[in-house]
Amino acid sequence: MSLMRATSAVFRRELQLFARRKSDWANPLMFFLIVCSLFPFAVGSESERLKLIGIGVIFVGALLAAMLSLPRLFDEDARDGSLELMVTSPEPLAALILARVAALSLALGVALAVVTPVFALFYALPFDVAVMLALTVAMAVPTLLLVGSIAAALLVSARGGAILTAVLVLPLTIPTLIFGAGAALKVFYGESPVAELALQAAFMLLALALCPLAAAAALKISTD
Amino acid sequence: MIWESWGAFWDMGGRGFFVWGSYGALAIAIVAELVALKRARTAALKALQEENDL
Amino acid sequence: MARTESQSNEKFAGRWFWRYASPATFFPLAGKIELLCWVLAIVLAAVGLYMGFFVAPTDAQQGEVYRVIFIHVPAAWMAMVIYLAMAFWACTGLVLGTRLSFMMSHALAPTGAIMSVVALWTGALWGRPTWGTYWVWDARLTSTLILFFLYVGYMALAASFDDKKKGDRASALIALVGAINVPIIYFSVKWWNTLHQGSSVRPGSSSMATTMLTAMMIMTFAFWAYCIAAAMHRLRTEIIERERNAAWLKEAVKEAIK
Numbered sequence: 277m278s279l280m281r282a283t284s285a286v287f288r289r290e291l292q293l294f295a296r297r298k299s300d301w302a303n304p305l306m307f308f309l310i311v312c313s314l315f316p317f318a319v320g321s322e323s324e325r326l327k328l329i330g331i332g333v334i335f336v337g338a339l340l341a342a343m344l345s346l347p348r349l350f351d352e353d354a355r356d357g358s359l360e361l362m363v364t365s366p367e368p369l370a371a372l373i374l375a376r377v378a379a380l381s382l383a384l385g386v387a388l389a390v391v392t393p394v395f396a397l398f399y400a401l402p403f404d405v406a407v408m409l410a411l412t413v414a415m416a417v418p419t420l421l422l423v424g425s426i427a428a429a430l431l432v433s434a435r436g437g438a439i440l441t442a443v444l445v446l447p448l449t450i451p452t453l454i455f456g457a458g459a460a461l462k463v464f465y466g467e468s469p470v471a472e473l474a475l476q477a478a479f480m481l482l483a484l485a486l487c488p489l490a491a492a493a494a495l496k497i498s499t500d
Numbered sequence: 501m502i503w504e505s506w507g508a509f510w511d512m513g514g515r516g517f518f519v520w521g522s523y524g525a526l527a528i529a530i531v532a533e534l535v536a537l538k539r540a541r542t543a544a545l546k547a548l549q550e551e552n553d554l
Numbered sequence: 555m556a557r558t559e560s561q562s563n564e565k566f567a568g569r570w571f572w573r574y575a576s577p578a579t580f581f582p583l584a585g586k587i588e589l590l591c592w593v594l595a596i597v598l599a600a601v602g603l604y605m606g607f608f609v610a611p612t613d614a615q616q617g618e619v620y621r622v623i624f625i626h627v628p629a630a631w632m633a634m635v636i637y638l639a640m641a642f643w644a645c646t647g648l649v650l651g652t653r654l655s656f657m658m659s660h661a662l663a664p665t666g667a668i669m670s671v672v673a674l675w676t677g678a679l680w681g682r683p684t685w686g687t688y689w690v691w692d693a694r695l696t697s698t699l700i701l702f703f704l705y706v707g708y709m710a711l712a713a714s715f716d717d718k719k720k721g722d723r724a725s726a727l728i729a730l731v732g733a734i735n736v737p738i739i740y741f742s743v744k745w746w747n748t749l750h751q752g753s754s755v756r757p758g759s760s761s762m763a764t765t766m767l768t769a770m771m772i773m774t775f776a777f778w779a780y781c782i783a784a785a786m787h788r789l790r791t792e793i794i795e796r797e798r799n800a801a802w803l804k805e806a807v808k809e810a811i812k
Contacts, residue, residue, distance in 0.1 A: 423731075426727070426728075426731055427728070430711065430724045430727065430728065431711075431714070434714055434715075435714070436714070440707075440710055440711065440714060443703070443706065443707050443710060444707040444710075444711060444728060446703075447700050447703040447704060447707070447732075447735075447739070448731070448732070448735050448739075450700065450739055450742060450743070451735075451738050451739055451741075451742035454742045454743070454745065454746040455742065455745075458745075458746065475742075475745075479738070486734075490727065490731060493727060494724070494727055497720060497723045497724050497727060498720065498724060500720060502608065502609075502611060502612070503608075509607075512617075512618040512619060512621070513612070513617040513618035513619070514617075515617065515618055515619035515683050517679075518619050518622065518679045518680065518682060518683050519618065519619055519621055519622055519679075521679050522622045522625060522626065522675070522676040522679045522680065523622075523625065525672060525675045525676065525679075526625050526629070526672055526676070529668050529671065529672050530780075532668075533664070533665065533668055533784060534784075536664075537784060537787050537788060537791070540788070540791045541787070541790075541791045541794075544791050544794040544795045545794065545807070547795070547798070548794055548798050548803070548804075548807055549807065551798060552798075552804050552807075
């Protein structure tokens with residue numbers, strides 16, 4: 277029973293911290309907004325061309341915004357010493373990490389997904405595409421955070437950690453990128469996105485099962 | 501021998517640039533790796549000698 | 555080592571190869587393997603290139619430019635195989651705790667990265683005259699590109715740690731995570747290729763003349779030998795760097811200087 281209590285306590289604390297600190301949700305959203313706004317300046321404002329690149333730009337923008345939030349998973353606790361407590365606690369470390377990542381995924385995933393249809397406007401994408409994009413972004417963010425938690429754990433308070441984390445994690449997010457953007461693309465062409473959605477969900481579940489264990493091993497390595 | 505002349509060999513049916521550009525890149529990569537290997541070994545041995553006043 | 559060889563073998567209950575988990579014991583063996591492989595690499599490359607350029611005929615469709623495959627395919631193979639080997643030694647190191655395993659992973663990485671770059675470059679130069687563009691987003695080239703990213707990530711991570719032990723285990727973990735992901739990524743990229751039919755479907759190997767195939771196989775073995783030799787050399791250098799305080803090493807260097 278104490279496992280349930282411990283994990284839900286961690287979960288709730290993460291959500292509370294996220295809600296209280298504006299920078300935790302405002303910064304990633306602003307980054308997302310600015311990145312998505314840059315491309316029209318570079319590519320030209322004709323809506324036909326923007327329609328073609330919109331899905332890709334928005335999806336990658338969301339991934340990058342989530343990527344930038346990775347260091348905050350463990351860095352602060354490393355600074356004030358509570359990471360040691362977490363690692364040496366009697367509760368399984370993987371469960372605690374999962375609770376933390378789940379909370380961040382929920383908060384950040386919802387925030388980014390809710391904002392996505394607005395960007396779909398920038399790129400003249402039809403409404404059904406916007407909705408599919410929001411759904412797939414909502415699935416991609418947890419996948420990215422789960423895989424990224426491994427790298428974040430290895431690089432706890434490392435110098436230049438954010439960039440190196442990105443270099444390590446981004447190649448591993450390519451499958452979820454392919455299928456997430458692919459689903460929206462299918463809707464854009466009026467075809468069925470079921471296969472892509474199923475595969476993206478499959479990767480999310482696979483990450484859910486494996487990544488917390490790997491991240492726990494990673495945390496033990498880096499806090500030794 | 502299947503080449504009519506050395507000229508034909510270097511020309512590679514008009515695609516000499518692509519063939520020799522590839523083999524050339526490989527040659528450069530190998531040389532670069534070998535040089536790096538040598539330099540690392542020399543540095544390691546030097547450090548070892550200095551540390552132990554050999 | 556204050557034991558005789560048979561005493562040592564007894565200690566490991568006859569599993570004599572366990573002795574080679576010690577850097578001191580493996581160091582001379584690595585040197586022998588290295589020398590053998592340099593020689594093999596040169597001989598095989600000479601034979602393979604001769605066959606490739608002076609025996610294999612002109613291709614009916616691609617003319618002469620197909621001869622790039624004699625280095626493109628082996629390089630791509632090695633990029634993949636070396637990563638698997640790297641991941642294998644990373645796993646061994648994490649499970650058994652032998653630092654030599656980690657050193658072997660570190661020794662393999664740069665060679666693997668170079669092979670992936672060579673594969674990409676030669677692939678581009680082969681693709682341009684054959685299919686019209688320097689770059690094609692087909693599953694194999696794209697996977698090689700991602701493999702390159704994984705190599706660089708591994709090396710960057712290992713380099714970012716001052717504590718070598720930590721760096722060993724961290725990079726080993728990331729190598730494993732990468733290895734597990736490679737088939738997933740390959741499958742996803744294949745799927746993605748079929749979605750975006752755009753570029754030409756890369757022709758599967760149309761039946762190659764026997765001489766072409768033989769030359770390519772010989773070159774593959776030549777590349778293999780080269781990579782092993784380079785990795786052994788790098789491994790021995792790393793042993794020299796890391797075991798600098800070990801008595802056996804100081805003795806060996808003293809002997810070499812005399």
